[in-house]
Amino acid sequence: MNFLWDIVLRAQKQGWREEELFFQQAKEYSPFYEQTFSYINETSISQGVIEVNLLYRFAGIFQELLHPEDYETEEAQYEEFRRYLIDILLHMILFSDLRHGLTRREIYIDRLLIELRNGSYWKEATEDFALIEADRQNRLAALLLTQMETGSSLKKFRKALRILYPNALLYQIKEERKKLILYLAEEENEQRKRTIRLAKDLFLPIGFELRVFWKYHFGIIGVEDTMQLDKIALY
Numbered sequence: 001m002n003f004l005w006d007i008v009l010r011a012q013k014q015g016w017r018e019e020e021l022f023f024q025q026a027k028e029y030s031p032f033y034e035q036t037f038s039y040i041n042e043t044s045i046s047q048g049v050i051e052v053n054l055l056y057r058f059a060g061i062f063q064e065l066l067h068p069e070d071y072e073t074e075e076a077q078y079e080e081f082r083r084y085l086i087d088i089l090l091h092m093i094l095f096s097d098l099r100h101g102l103t104r105r106e107i108y109i110d111r112l113l114i115e116l117r118n119g120s121y122w123k124e125a126t127e128d129f130a131l132i133e134a135d136r137q138n139r140l141a142a143l144l145l146t147q148m149e150t151g152s153s154l155k156k157f158r159k160a161l162r163i164l165y166p167n168a169l170l171y172q173i174k175e176e177r178k179k180l181i182l183y184l185a186e187e188e189n190e191q192r193k194r195t196i197r198l199a200k201d202l203f204l205p206i207g208f209e210l211r212v213f214w215k216y217h218f219g220i221i222g223v224e225d226t227m228q229l230d231k232i233a234l235y
Contacts, residue, residue: 026051
């Protein structure tokens with residue numbers, strides 16, 4: 001985690017919003033790194049004030065701001081202004097940094113994420129979508145874009161379930177192919193019910209029916225683990 005964009009992406013995964021981060025020049029830093037953490041291999045953000053070495057990549061932009069010619073006069077009169085100007089400029093640079101090298105597909109995914117979060121894609125899904133961690137939101141948005149390009153399918157629904165619940169088991173009834181059974185080794189609660197509802201509404205093809213079993217698996221003759229007393233769900 002050396003560059004500004006990498007630091008901010010890690011911060012966002014921890015729940016920080018970009019507007020909560022304040023960037024400033026570090027008092028102590030190495031000329032060989034942009035980050036100025038106490039440990040070179042630091043992987044988390046513990047506070048909203050992010051200190052960086054501005055001279056590592058941006059000396060041409062910040063050198064004069066950091067070393068005014070008339071130091072005593074400038075320091076006394078413009079210190080607060082310089083602090084906020086540096087923060088504003090770094091947020092502008094970050095905007096470019098985060099988008100450098102983006103493909104058209106990544107831009108579409110980013111747009112979908114914005115629409116899913118603000119309700120413009122589908123208003124009723126916004127609150128349910130907000131219950132999901134940011135990295136899983138990104139994966140669901142990418143899957144949704146694929147669905148928009150190629151159409152819905154049971155395979156995509158399975159992928160959506162695996163994103164939300166990696167250990168989920170989805171069964172298809174042999175005699176009735178459009179009836180599905182989902183088993184989750186989780187306690188049933190409102191949040192989990194809402195995320196499953198979201199996956200159904202976004203990805204389950206029209207005409208399919210889904211029944212969900214929570215915590216206890218339904219009994220399968222010949223499969224000993226599903227035939228334990230007091231741990232069998234009735235089908």
